[in-house]
Amino acid sequence: MPLAIDTFHQIQGGQSLVKALGHPLAAQKAHRLLELLAQEKSIVVYDPLNQFQSFVALYKVAQLNIAAILVQKTEAIGQTVLGYVTEPITALPHYPRAALFLAVFDSGVFQWQIQSLLPPKMPLFTLDILRLADQMIANSQQYLDPLNFATNFVLFRESQNLHTRLTTANYWAGYGAKKASLWCILFDESGKSLAQWQTLLSDSVHTITIDSQEVKRRFKLPDFTGSLFIHVINVAGHDVVKYALDIYDDHANIISSTHDANAWPADRYAGLPAPKAGESVILWIQNSQPCPIPAGEIGLNLMGTEEIAWLEQPIAPFATYPLKVADLLPHATWPQQLEIQAGKYFVRPRYEIITDHSRRIAHVNVERVDLVADQQISRSMPWLGKGYILPAPILPISRWKTLVMPTPMATGQQSLPIKLIAYDGLGQVMASHYFGNIPRSQSVAFDLDTLLTETQLPHDYGHLELVYDFEAGMEADGWLHGLFRYEDREHLWGADTSFGSHIFNTVLTYKNEPQSYTGSPPGLTTRLFLRLGRDSTRTFCHLIYPASTPWHPYSHTQVVLHNQKGMEVARKQLTIPCSGSLLWYYDDVFDAQERAAAGAKAYIIVRDATCRLFGYHGLINAQGTQFSLDHMFGF
Numbered sequence: 001m002p003l004a005i006d007t008f009h010q011i012q013g014g015q016s017l018v019k020a021l022g023h024p025l026a027a028q029k030a031h032r033l034l035e036l037l038a039q040e041k042s043i044v045v046y047d048p049l050n051q052f053q054s055f056v057a058l059y060k061v062a063q064l065n066i067a068a069i070l071v072q073k074t075e076a077i078g079q080t081v082l083g084y085v086t087e088p089i090t091a092l093p094h095y096p097r098a099a100l101f102l103a104v105f106d107s108g109v110f111q112w113q114i115q116s117l118l119p120p121k122m123p124l125f126t127l128d129i130l131r132l133a134d135q136m137i138a139n140s141q142q143y144l145d146p147l148n149f150a151t152n153f154v155l156f157r158e159s160q161n162l163h164t165r166l167t168t169a170n171y172w173a174g175y176g177a178k179k180a181s182l183w184c185i186l187f188d189e190s191g192k193s194l195a196q197w198q199t200l201l202s203d204s205v206h207t208i209t210i211d212s213q214e215v216k217r218r219f220k221l222p223d224f225t226g227s228l229f230i231h232v233i234n235v236a237g238h239d240v241v242k243y244a245l246d247i248y249d250d251h252a253n254i255i256s257s258t259h260d261a262n263a264w265p266a267d268r269y270a271g272l273p274a275p276k277a278g279e280s281v282i283l284w285i286q287n288s289q290p291c292p293i294p295a296g297e298i299g300l301n302l303m304g305t306e307e308i309a310w311l312e313q314p315i316a317p318f319a320t321y322p323l324k325v326a327d328l329l330p331h332a333t334w335p336q337q338l339e340i341q342a343g344k345y346f347v348r349p350r351y352e353i354i355t356d357h358s359r360r361i362a363h364v365n366v367e368r369v370d371l372v373a374d375q376q377i378s379r380s381m382p383w384l385g386k387g388y389i390l391p392a393p394i395l396p397i398s399r400w401k402t403l404v405m406p407t408p409m410a411t412g413q414q415s416l417p418i419k420l421i422a423y424d425g426l427g428q429v430m431a432s433h434y435f436g437n438i439p440r441s442q443s444v445a446f447d448l449d450t451l452l453t454e455t456q457l458p459h460d461y462g463h464l465e466l467v468y469d470f471e472a473g474m475e476a477d478g479w480l481h482g483l484f485r486y487e488d489r490e491h492l493w494g495a496d497t498s499f500g501s502h503i504f505n506t507v508l509t510y511k512n513e514p515q516s517y518t519g520s521p522p523g524l525t526t527r528l529f530l531r532l533g534r535d536s537t538r539t540f541c542h543l544i545y546p547a548s549t550p551w552h553p554y555s556h557t558q559v560v561l562h563n564q565k566g567m568e569v570a571r572k573q574l575t576i577p578c579s580g581s582l583l584w585y586y587d588d589v590f591d592a593q594e595r596a597a598a599g600a601k602a603y604i605i606v607r608d609a610t611c612r613l614f615g616y617h618g619l620i621n622a623q624g625t626q627f628s629l630d631h632m633f634g635f
Contacts, residue, residue, distance in 0.1 A: 001297075002343040003057045003289070007264040015264070016239075017051055019149035020105060021058050024185050024193075024229055024318065026130040027290035030059050033129045038063045040099040040123060046089055047081070048072035048110055052103040055127070056082060058291050067098050092117040099123035105131065105143040136183065138234045149231075152241035152263045155284050155320070155350045155361075156186065156228035158212035158221075161249045166210040166228070167531040168243040169566070169603060170201045171635040175237025175518075178203055183231040186215065188224050191287065191319035195219040201232075206566035207601045208243075226320045227286045237518060242633040244531045244617070247361050252537055252621035256360040256495065257628040262348035265289070268367040269340040270303065271407040271483050271498050272351055274325065274332035281325040282352045287315045289345055299341035300328045303408055304441025308341055315345075335445035337407060337483075340364060353496070362496035362630070368410040368479055376510075377468070377476040383508050385549035388476070390466040390501035391614045392484040393542040393581065393629075394422065394448065398460055401487040402448040406438055406466060409481035409500065414440050417473030418480070422452055424462040427545070427580030431456070437473035445485075463544045463581040466501065478513070486629055495629040497616065505551040505578075505611050514548075514612060517635055526557070526608035528615045528632045532586060534600060536622035539586040541632075543606065544614045545576040553578055557608045561590055564601035570594040576613070606632075 006015040020026060037043055043066050045052055052069070055061075069084045070092060071077060079086050092100070096119035104110055107126035118124075131143060139145040150172075156164050172180055180201045186194045195215065201208070210228065215221065232241055242260045265288050275281040283300075287293050293315040299308040300323075309328040315321045325332065332338060340349070352361045381387060394402055406418050420433040431451045438444055448464070468476045480501035487494045503513035509521045516523030533539045545555050557574040572589050576582045586604070587595065595602075606615060615632035 002267050003345065005054045005057050005344055007266065007344055016144045016146045016149045017054055018264070019151055020144055021055060021130065022288070022290050023132065023149070023151065023231070024290070025132055027317070029130045030290065033125060034059060034061070034064070037099070037101060037125060041065060042067045042095070042098040043101050044092065044095045044098045045069045045101045045103055046092070046110070046114070047103045048089070049104050050076070051127070053081065055103055058289055067095055089114060090117065093119060095119070096122070099125065102126040136231070136233050146239035147235050150235040150239045150241050151229065151231045152243070153261050153286055153288050153347050154228040154230060154243070154245065155286060156212060157225035158216045159223045162254065163248055164212040165246045165248065166243045167246070167603070168208045168241070169529055170204065170206050170208060171529070172232065172235040172237055173201070173203050174205045177234055177236035180232060180234040182208065183233055184210070185229045186224070186226065187229070187318040187320070188226040189320045191316040194221055194224060194226070202565070204566035205562070207564045207603050209601055227318055229318070238635055242635065244529075244630070244633070246619070246628065252535070253626060254359060255537065255619050255621055255626045255628045257619065257630045258350055258361050258363050259630055259633055261363070262366060265344040265347055266342055266366045267344055267369050268411065269342055269348060269364040270337065270367040270409050271364045271481060272325070272338040272340060273405070273483065273496070274329070274334050274336040274338060275353070276334040278355055280354045282354065283323040283325060283340065284350045284352065285315060285321045285323055286346050286349065287317060287319050288347045290317045292316050293343070293345045297343050297345065298323070300325065301339050301341070302329070302332060302441070303337040303339055303443060304439065335405060335443045337405070337443045339367065353494070358493050360494055360496060362498065365409055365481055365498055365500065371410040371477045371479055372412050373475045374477050375474065377478060378470045378474050380510055381470065384503060384506060384510060386465070386467045387503060387548055388468060388478055388480055388501040389504050389546045389548060390480055390482050390499065391544045391546045392464055392482065392497070393544070393583070393616050394452070394457070394462040394464055395486055395542070395583070396460040397452060397457060399489060401489055403485040403487070404446045404448065404464065404466070405483040405485070406435060406444060407481045407483050407498065408440050410477055410479045413475070413477065413479070415473055415475050416480070417469045417475060418466055419469040419472075420446065421465045421467065422448070422462060423465070423579055423581070424457045425459045425581050425583070427577040430462065434469060434472065459583070461581070461583045463542070465546060478511070488627065491625045493626045495618070495627060497630045499631050503548050504614070505547040506549040508549075523612055526606060526611065526613040526634065528606040528613065528634045530604040530606060530615070530617050530632060532602050532604065533619040538620045538622070540583065540618045540620065541586075541606070542581060542583045542616040542618070543574070543576060544581040545578055545611060546614060547578050551578050552610050555608050555613065556610045557606065557613065559589060560605045560607060561594060561598050562603055562605065563598050569598045569602070
């Protein structure tokens with residue numbers, strides 16, 4: 001059964017209670033709280049905010065002698081919670097010899113409210129025992145303020161010839177954050193803590209880099225594979241920790257990238273590709289909770305089927321487990337897609353595809369369990385044009401093959417009415433492909449070679465858009481996703497990237513679209529982070545200007561080069577036609593003198609105040625034999 005915790009709501013956003021309860025430092029204090037409660041002969045639980053069940057989901061309370069569960073809301077009286085029929089808090093005097101567990105943070109006001117009901121000398125315990133140290137909290141008056149819990153997990157490993165590098169920026173400084181710091185704890189594969197450290201960040205938008213080689217040297221560690229938990233303290237503007245994650249080796253023979261993990265565990269994930277012949281697909285499960293994952297709680301099934309293969313292997317708190325897809329589903333094969341039954345135990349996981357000559361890493365996506373078809377989307381077409389758009393690059397066809405796989409990403413999606421529109425870099429439609437109304441159980445991998453040739457694209461590249469096709473079907477919910485696979489025709493190296501659709505570049509709004517990183521929709525500007533390669537590795541960027549309705553004819557895009565400390569080194573102006581795209585390389589746009597002045601840990605901000613762009617970043621090694629690709633993040 002999935003954990004009985006609230007994690008993320010599309011409207012309300014992430015729920016910080018589960019982060020407060022499950023924080024590694026809070027977990028240590030929770031076990032001490034349980035020891036104290038176990039010493040009491042009888043306990044009455046007061047649960048005014050319905051938070052006790054989340055605590056119970058993460059921590060064992062079976063050893064506690066609970067006499068009653070009391071509530072504040074009259075509509076909650078008489079409900080059955082954990083086998084107890086709830087009573088009103090006014091019944092507290094009926095339990096004079098019990099201890100009281102007030103299951104809330106910021107408990108002071110609740111203690112004040114019940115002063116007249118408290119029997120003399122009644123022991124009192126609250127969730128405030130779990131609070132982090134004051135210096136880790138920006139808003140001490142509201143402990144569950146989401147800005148107090150800007151946390152995330154990272155798949156982090158270090159071996160003799162395989163390394164991990166996280167790159168991001170202190171983008172919170174751009175929203176006024178002062179004296180922010182980065183607190184980290186590294187867990188090994190078994191969930192054991194290997195190292196803890198805290199780094200003070202400067203009050204500028206500067207590079208943040210965590211490299212597994214440096215961590216290993218600093219703490220004199222053996223090789224490790226596990227989870228890096230990061231908590232950014234004193235943030236402003238965003239409570240989401242975003243990052244780019246590179247996997248590399250000593251000789252640039254392995255280059256692969258992915259990005260942030262979505263910080264809230266979900267019931268299900270989808271978009272996991274089954275292996276081709278000769279491939280091994282590893283799903284990296286990072287237990288993101290302070291409780292173990294019991295055997296039989298994590299499972300895989302073919303998309304559109306109900307037959308689930310369960311992992312009969314427990315996973316310790318904060319441990320990492322490499323699940324080989326073929327061990328659970330030995331007959332699954334590309335292009336079949338798999339669902340992950342995750343039970344809210346872990347954040348969005350990574351998967352890794354390994355062959356004799358290559359390895360690449362990517363992520364699956366959150367499969368929504370709360371969506372139903374929305375007829376208003378089709379009825380809005382006269383005003384919203386193409387409406388929801390999922391854009392992806394068409395890399396130079398002479399070199400790369402592009403495979404497109406629409407992916408069901410909500411349990412209510414029984415079919416996907418989709419079409420593909422291919423554009424050249426100038427924004428001209430080159431071709432279209434109609435998928436029809438794809439049944440949930442039918443996995444389709446469309447080879448763009450069957451639609452386009454390099455002679456059709458003036459610059460050998462362009463972009464594609466997946467959109468709803470309401471002539472094929474009316475089922476739409478705005479949660480349109482796709483997996484895009486790119487393969488080097490000569491060297492057989494590959495990269496996977498996946499994302500969901502949005503409404504782009506229209507002043508009209510629908511629900512929370514076009515999304516804005518800050519404030520209310522419509523989001524009509526761009527601020528994207530581009531991390532840069534090291535040494536001889538070459539960085540490229542593919543910027544796409546999608547538009548649901550006609551927008552400005554051309555973008556006015558600034559690419560601003562910063563050094564590690566966030567100081568601007570140089571900026572260039574780029575222009576992209578509406579519905580067009582631009583593929584550019586770092587060393588073509590910025591000359592050798594500018595790159596030298598920027599230094600090794602430089603970064604680029606892609607800024608446009610006139611339109612919302614969508615971007616992809618990649619690296620190519622000096623030999624041109626390996627590359628990485630994933631979508632960029634914005635803030």
